[in-house]
Amino acid sequence: MSSGTQPGTPAKPAVFPTMWNNKRAAFAFLAPAVAALALIGIFPTVFALVNSFRRYNLAKPRDPTPFIGLDNYLTVLYDPSFWGALGRTFMFLVTVVPIQIALGLIIALLLHKPGLSGFKLLARLSLVIPLATAPAVAGLIGRLIFNRDFGVANAVLAFVGAGPVEWLGDTTNAFIAVALMDIWQWTPFCALVLLAGLTMVPTEIEEAARLETKSRWQIVRYVQMPFLLPSVTVILILRTADILKMFDTVFTMTRGGPGAATELVSVYIQRVGFRVFDQGVASAQAIMLLILTIVLARLYVKYVYREV
Amino acid sequence: MAVASAENTAVRQASAPAKPKRLVNAWHLVGLLAIFLFAVFPFYWMVATSLKTQAEALASPPIWVFTPNLDNYYSVLFNRDVLSSLINSVIIAVSTTVLAVGLGTPAAYALARFEFKSKEELWFWFITNRMLSPIVVALPIFIMARTLNLIDTHLVLVLVYLTFNLPIVVWICTDQFRGVPRDLDEAARLAGASRFTIFWRIALPLAMPGVAVSAIFSFIFSWNELLYALVLTRNTARTAPVAATSFMSGYDLPWGEIMATGTLIVLPVIVFALIVSKHLVQGLTMGAVK
Missing domain, CATH: 1.10.3720.10 (MetI-like)
Structure with missing residues (x-):
């Protein structure tokens, strides 16, 4: 997978250009997938865009659904709950991702360090477990572990003489508990991506550096870091997209509560659309989220696929 | 390449100067075991709870030693x-x-x-x-x-x-x-x-x-x-x-049954994922390393 990940540029000039310049053939191969994705991706999105300009409440099926211009967007712009949810999502992001990267780096370094290969294999395989766990189930596990009365988190705290902590009933602690479950689930991802970066460091360079200095940190900082930067960029952008999408874990663990303490943006839009039934406003919110996602995806392609 | 790690590590071990530092190794071992516990514990706790009776599941402080039984599985599969x-x-x-x-x-x-x-x-x-x-x-x-x-x-x-x-x-x-x-x-x-x-x-x-x-x-x-x-x-x-x-409605949640359902969802995927873990990791890290 060296360098050629950017579309458009062939790895080498085609020996047989007429074969690969055939538009009709390219179209035949692409058409089914494009048609399918247009039908289930673009068409609904356009429909959502149309709905975002309408008054449309599912709870009032008999009401007309007139076009009301930008009213829904104005409602969203002046809706403190929407900005609250977006702000909370941002807070979640800046809380969780640095911890995941730091822990992931420690794990990756431990897995990269020579020796103890049996235990390393065991640890690396165990990382698959959080990754394979359905986020909805991770939320259920979180709800059990952080139960105030019989949760194992409070039992551990009691063992060291602290607590009991009201985890899911308290606004700050519920946020922390959801963050902890997310850290459990996604730190392995960060660790594996960073480990893949570490294995890219040429062995000779790493060993030469080891002869030069005994400082572990200096090796990380000056020898391994340059190879880790692409991994970190990927983690940042994928995790950002994931957290903007995040629904399952929060829904099963707290339903966004207590109050709105853990209501991240996707959970909030789901509530407006399917529990308040205001499809018009929810669509406007979804379109704004979509725009944010597209901007992020652009950044992703720009920084990850062009400049690395 | 994403996961040539196994081979790479082998090469590295062969060429690395052998310095038996017991203390360093001990910390390395502790670290690896900590990773294992961190990754496995919530999953273990789910499976353990799924094998408890309702009284055992709601015991405070939590019970660590109990007689596992499969009642919850029977109940969710056929009654629920x-x-x-x-x-x-x-x-x-x-x-x-x-x-x-x-x-x-x-x-x-x-x-x-x-x-x-x-x-x-x-x-x-x-x-x-x-x-x-x-x-x-x-x-x-x-x-x-x-x-x-x-x-x-x-x-x-x-x-x-x-x-x-x-x-x-x-x-x-x-x-x-x-x-x-x-x-x-x-x-x-x-x-x-x-x-x-x-x-x-x-x-x-x-x-x-x-x-x-x-x-x-x-x-x-x-x-x-x-x-x-x-x-x-x-x-x-x-x-x-x-x-x-x-199941998440009402006051007294049937935790054993919830966790049994969770286990039925997660366990097949984990077994499958462990079998193909090399490919899985390769896909996850794809694009991360070039």
């Missing part, structure tokens, strides 16, 4: 009808994966091989869909599915899951096809093979590792998905994750 939800999940996840691979691999082949205008934009559009929040599509899809009487059918989930499966297949397989030399395709073309034959008989078999990785991801993501399933199904097509959340 989780069995039919699991069957629904299998049907939906398999169908959508087959469809995604069938539609996605030719597209990936075209993106990797052919030269045409705005190819990059097209590729970018596929990838953007992967980042799309399901809620953006869930709102309009719900209304459309209601009009078409598709609510609570397998079909609607199979189709809607393509919004994230198709981009995964296109993304991973485009990368894979690019790694397969064009010379074979060109030689076959000179020998008179049709374009489809070249794709089907030559390029696709060589790209199998990537196809397999993307299929694994499609399956796992579809199997685990909650938001669309929650919005678009009721009873007949209810998937397993929706079934797991359906």
Whole structure:
């Protein structure tokens, strides 16, 4: 997978250009997938865009659904709950991702360090477990572990003489508990991506550096870091997209509560659309989220696929 | 390359100067065991709780030693009808994966091989869909599915899951096809093979590792998905994750049954993921390292 990940540029000039310049053939191969994705991706999105300009409440099926211009967007712009949810999502992001990267780096370094290969294999395989766990189930596990009365988190705290902590009933602690479950689930991802970066460091360079200095940190900082930067960029952008999408874990663990303490943006839009039934406003919110996602995806392609 | 780690480590160990530092090794061991505990504990706790009686599950402080029993599994599978939800999940996840691979691999082949205008934009559009929040599509899809009487059918989930499966297949397989030399395709073309034959008989078999990785991801993501399933199904097509959340009402939650359902959802995926872990990690880290 060296360098050629950017579309458009062939790895080498085609020996047989007429074969690969055939538009009709390219179209035949692409058409089914494009048609399918247009039908289930673009068409609904356009429909959502149309709905975002309408008054449309599912709870009032008999009401007309007139076009009301930008009213829904104005409602969203002046809706403190929407900005609250977006702000909370941002807070979640800046809380969780640095911890995941730091822990992931420690794990990756431990897995990269020579020796103890049996235990390393065991640890690396165990990382698959959080990754394979359905986020909805991770939320259920979180709800059990952080139960105030019989949760194992409070039992551990009691063992060291602290607590009991009201985890899911308290606004700050519920946020922390959801963050902890997310850290459990996604730190392995960060660790594996960073480990893949570490294995890219040429062995000779790493060993030469080891002869030069005994400082572990200096090796990380000056020898391994340059190879880790692409991994970190990927983690940042994928995790950002994931957290903007995040629904399952929060829904099963707290339903966004207590109050709105853990209501991240996707959970909030789901509530407006399917529990308040205001499809018009929810669509406007979804379109704004979509725009944010597209901007992020652009950044992703720009920084990850062009400049690395 | 993403996961040549096993081989690399072996080489490194052979060439590294052997300095038996017991203290360093001890810390290394402690660290590795900590990783293991961190990763496994919540999963262990779920499985353990699923094997407890309701009284044991609600005991405070939590019980660590108990006699495991399978009552919760019997009860969720047959009384709570989780069995039919699991069957629904299998049907939906398999169908959508087959469809995604069938539609996605030719597209990936075209993106990797052919030269045409705005190819990059097209590729970018596929990838953007992967980042799309399901809620953006869930709102309009719900209304459309209601009009078409598709609510609570397998079909609607199979189709809607393509919004994230198709981009995964296109993304991973485009990368894979690019790694397969064009010379074979060109030689076959000179020998008179049709374009489809070249794709089907030559390029696709060589790209199998990537196809397999993307299929694994499609399956796992579809199997685990909650938001669309929650919005678009009721009873007949209810998937397993929706079934797991359906116990979450009332005051005294049946924790043993909830965790039994969770285990039934997660355990097959974990076993499967461990078997194919090399490919799984390769797919996850794809694009991260170049």
